Amino acid sequence: MNNLNNKKILVVSAHPDDETLGCGGTIARYLHEGADVRVIFMAEGITARFDDAELQTEKVKKISHIRNSNAIKALSCLSLDEKNIYLNDNYCCRLDTVPQINLVKLIEHHIKDFKPDIVFTHSKNDTNIDHRITFQVSLAATRPIFDKTIKAIYSYEVLSSTEWNYPNPFLANHFIDISDYIDKKILAMQAYEDEMREMPHPRSEEAIKALASYRGCQSGLRYAEAFTLIRSINN
Numbered sequence: 629m630n631n632l633n634n635k636k637i638l639v640v641s642a643h644p645d646d647e648t649l650g651c652g653g654t655i656a657r658y659l660h661e662g663a664d665v666r667v668i669f670m671a672e673g674i675t676a677r678f679d680d681a682e683l684q685t686e687k688v689k690k691i692s693h694i695r696n697s698n699a700i701k702a703l704s705c706l707s708l709d710e711k712n713i714y715l716n717d718n719y720c721c722r723l724d725t726v727p728q729i730n731l732v733k734l735i736e737h738h739i740k741d742f743k744p745d746i747v748f749t750h751s752k753n754d755t756n757i758d759h760r761i762t763f764q765v766s767l768a769a770t771r772p773i774f775d776k777t778i779k780a781i782y783s784y785e786v787l788s789s790t791e792w793n794y795p796n797p798f799l800a801n802h803f804i805d806i807s808d809y810i811d812k813k814i815l816a817m818q819a820y821e822d823e824m825r826e827m828p829h830p831r832s833e834e835a836i837k838a839l840a841s842y843r844g845c846q847s848g849l850r851y852a853e854a855f856t857l858i859r860s861i862n863n
């Protein structure tokens with residue numbers, strides 16, 4: 629897509645940090661080029677580390693709140709305003725306990741309200757169960773029955789989930805140049821205090837740059853984010 633002025637981009641992510649790992653450079657670039665971007669989360673991003681019995685404790689609530697604050701900080705590094713961020717308190721890695729129809733309706737609400745031209749969501753083969761569910765409910769919510777504003781749907785890849793499904797590797801068939809935005813992407817990931825790790829963990833600065841560099845090599849670009857085109861409609 630060349631002219632992004634007034635184009636609306638909806639990013640659907642399971643957890644805070646997936647949006648930055650998957651398409652943080654693209655969010656920063658599209659905002660810079662005049663697009664309107666909205667990011668919605670299907671769950672919070674920290675409670676997978678705790679047992680069911682701990683979920684209601686003040687300690688876990690506080691940690692979850694910090695993670696949500698980090699999401700706002702991270703997305704501000706990409707120049708996204710807080711009013712375009714929609715957090716959700718469904719528990720992380722437990723979306724299979726939420727009726728899928730509720731998740732579909734949540735995304736449908738944003739589609740009716742925001743009327744996106746492009747939707748970015750998870751990849752269908754991610755190791756993380758919430759990512760797979762988010763892909764499925766995104767497909768259901770974006771079926772072309774409302775006002776048909778959606779021109780294209782893409783899946784993004786999320787380091788430390790997508791690449792760990794070894795028998796089903798990510799299909800990269802659409803590339804977006806983020807050469808001028810890789811630094812913003814790294815900065816945004818650093819805002820997620822506890823999520824960054826040392827190499828060779830995939831959520832390290834070196835690995836994030838390495839993937840962007842490799843996707844760039846696939847597409848003749850310095851740094852790129854890769855996507856799978858799920859559907860495009862030219863009407």
Ligand SMILES: [Zn+2]
Binds near residue numbers: 643756758759
């Ligand atoms: Zn995630």
